[in-house]
Amino acid sequence: MQYLLLLYAQESGWTNMSKSEQEQGMAAYMAYTQALTTAGALRGSNRLQPISAATTVRNVEGKAQVLDGPYVDSKEQLGGYYLIEAPDLDAALAWAARCPGANHGVVEVRPLWSM
Template sequence: MQYLLMLYADESGWGRMSPAEQQAGMAAYTAYTAALSKAGALVGSNRLQDSDTATTVRLVDGKPLVQDGPYAEAREQIGGYYLIEAPDLDAALAWAARCPGAGHGTIEVRPVWEK
């Protein structure tokens, strides 16, 4: 079964880190991604641009209403994701706990509807 691991964090935190801390953070994510790949669990992943680049769309009276900015104001923003293959929720949660983002933010784990 596939699970989406959504990584939430305070996106301003990266800019407050020293170059050495940023390099260590990138190395941690590189190692995590490699472990997922080696285990055959990685389906896809990507980092997202900051929330101030977001655009939201909703229908109002049948017409699209397009607005700049994220859908909800929050202290933490979604900064990236991993789409993984795992045998069950417990395995997906174990992968989420290993994600470097769990140490400085929140990892939301959500099953993907099967076709």
């Protein structure tokens, strides 16, 4: 079954880190991504641009309303995701617990509908 691991953290956290801390963070994500790849679990992954680049679209009375920014204002922002293959929720949760994002934010685990 496929699961989406949604990584939420304070967006300013990265820019407030020292260069050394950023390098350590990138190394942790690279190692995590390699572990997923080696296990055959990785199906896709991307880091998202900042929320300042977001645009929200909503249809109201048949007309599109386009707004700058995210739909929800929150202290933690969606920063990226991993799409993984796991035999069950417990395995997906184990991968989420290993994700570096769980150390400085939260990782939401969502099963995908099988189409």
